[in-house]
Structure formats: structure tokens, C-alpha cells
Amino acid sequence: MSDRVDIPRKTVYRLSIYQRCLQRLRENGIETVSSDALSRAAGVKSPQLRKDLAYFGNFGTRGLGYNVEMLSGRINQVLGTTRLQPVILIGVGNLGAALLHYGGFNKEGFEITAAFDQDPQRARSVQTKVPIYPMPEMDAFIAAQNVKMAILAVPAVGAQQVVNQLIAAGIQAILNFAPVVLEVPEAVVVNNVDLAVELENLSYFIR
């Protein structure tokens, strides 16, 4: 991308959250928002918001705040979500089936175009429209559809092996639900979502 800027990972997270808030403002017909109001809605301090947005230009008009439409469009551009991103899902067990069934991804511009499983035919309590293919077809699919993102919902055992295969096939970003630390080359990004770790973390803070 020509307008690509190097933005720290935590800023990129916050951009997604600003985007959420801006979308809600748009839905409510609000055209401009002050830095204070937007930062409050996003749960950050106002200087943080200004610093984050400064990475890709100057948006606020002093005394007027941000144009909701413009700022939202620019963040979309930066995040690369202006077009639908194809995503594949690996592992259609309980959690994987749940993720297939979950509608939240599509709304945000991500489409799970296919799922892969060691046993595509096994009985599942969740019905889904996404096709489930056997694992050996994964490489060809990734290449043919130019897929760059994968959601990993396989058991911890064997997860690394699947990841190696994904990366060799061209996957560059992995959302990992397997409770294991994956080893990947530097060019590949992994975000870990470990639900049990989240609960464990919370339980520590209960007094």
C-alpha cells in the first residue's frame, strides 16, 4: 500500500475501537465529534487519541472536533478493511463450529469463506453454510483464493504443525484460539485469544 504508515500494534487496536465509536455516531446521524467525547467513548485519555490519530495526518479542526465520516473513512483505509477480507477457519470442533455460526465477523468486513477439518463429515450440532473441506485441500485453496488470514481453532496438540502448513501456503496473519504459544517467522502476525487465560486472569482480581 502506498499510504502505509508504521503504526504501533496497540495504536492499531485502539483505531479499531475508535472506528466502532465512529460507526455508532454515524448510525445516530452525528456529523462531528470532539476529541474529548470520542476519547471518552473509546475509554482512552484524550492526549492518547490525538497521538494515535497523528500517525496518519491532522484531522481535528480546533474548536470543531473531528468530521465523523472523514475520520471513519481514513481509519478504514489505514486498517485495510474497506473491502471484504477472506478468512479461513481451521478446526471445526466445538469452538470452531461456534465461530462459524457467529455472525459478528461479517458485519465487520471479514468473511469466513471456507473451513478445514480433519474430519469434515463428523456430526456437528451447529449447522453452517460455510463449506468444510478436508485438511489436505487447504494449501490449494489458500493459493487459489489468495487468502492471507486464518482463524486457528484446533487442539493445542498439532497446532504448530498446522501453522507451519498455513504459513508455507501463504497465510500472513493468524487469529489463534489454540491454547499454545505458536512459533512463526517475523513476517507473520499472530493474535492469541485464549478464553481460559482470560477467565484465569479475571479470577485473580476477584478479592
Place this chain on the structure above:
Amino acid sequence: MSDRVDIPRKTVYRLSIYQRCLQRLRENGIETVSSDALSRAAGVKSPQLRKDLAYFGNFGTRGLGYNVEMLSGRINQVLGTTRLQPVILIGVGNLGAALLHYGGFNKEGFEITAAFDQDPQRARSVQTKVPIYPMPEMDAFIAAQNVKMAILAVPAVGAQQVVNQLIAAGIQAILNFAPVVLEVPEAVVVNNVDLAVELENLSYFIR
């Protein structure tokens, strides 16, 4: 808790991950592990591991490494997961039903004892053994069962209102799947899992 220490949040996260690695070592009959090997398995640098463990005592024996059983027991104690923690789930839509169906929590010492929904009777494609109650019964259940943790899987609209109700009833820790920034008192901890934000974050890093 008498042995409670004040440990930074990120350390608490890493403790969960060390625990995962130790459990795997135990399953494989391994009795001791070096600081280097454990840190590598957990994806952190070795000084970080030592610093994290130093919060609650001195465990390593120079040249021998850590006793897997002892260290694992101590981390369990610190994380408060030695006994099963009851958790309630609010919102049994697609994602909520998926979470009920997902077996991963139980394995880690968390039991979803009940779910609450505005429409407990509505048809769901996922069958579950966890009882689903109407929302007005939430307060009494929390009090009677002394529940401290809740998983929030309601839509963004109305999430804050549900959270206010949860906190008033005695909930101290919330795992939030609703795509919204919640306002809570300082004594309450919220961990956010926003799957679309995770994907958006990944998409930025695809070159």
C-alpha cells in the same frame, strides 16, 4: 487471601501461560524444567520469566531448574484456580450459545453454572445442559450462589445496563464479548475479547 501479592496484570497473564506449559510437562512425566526451556515454551525471554516468578518467591535451584509440580501448584494458588470457579453467562445468542457449548472453560477450572437471556425459550441450534433463565432472575441467583464472575455476550446496545445490574448484584469480574467499552467502578475488572477487533488488527499487518 492471606498469601495475596500485588502482581501486575501482564504478569498474571503470563502466569496462566506458564501454567499451561507446566501442565503439558506434567502430562509428559517431566519433573524439572530449566528457566530457559520454560521461557522458550511460553514465548517469553528468560529474565522475564524469572522476574515474573520472583513476585511470589524463589523457586529455581541453580543448575537444576524448577520443580514442575511445585511451581505449578504455587501458580495455581496465586491464580486462585485451585477450586472450581462458578461463572454465569449473560446473553445466549449465537456467540453465547457457542460459549456454552465450548468445553474449554471447565477443563481450566471454570464452570458456567447458569445462563441468562431476555428470551430463555427461543429456539437455539446449539443444545446445552446449562440452564437458561430469564434476566429478572439474575440478581437472586448471583446472591444465592455467591457468583463473582460473569461472561457478557449480549449485543452492544444495552450491554452497559446489564453490566450495571451485574455489578449491583455483586459481580466483580467480567469477560466482555460485547463490542463496546464498558464503564465500571475501579474495584471491578473487565477483560475485553473483541473478535472483530482482533481480525481488524491482523488485517493491518498483512502486507
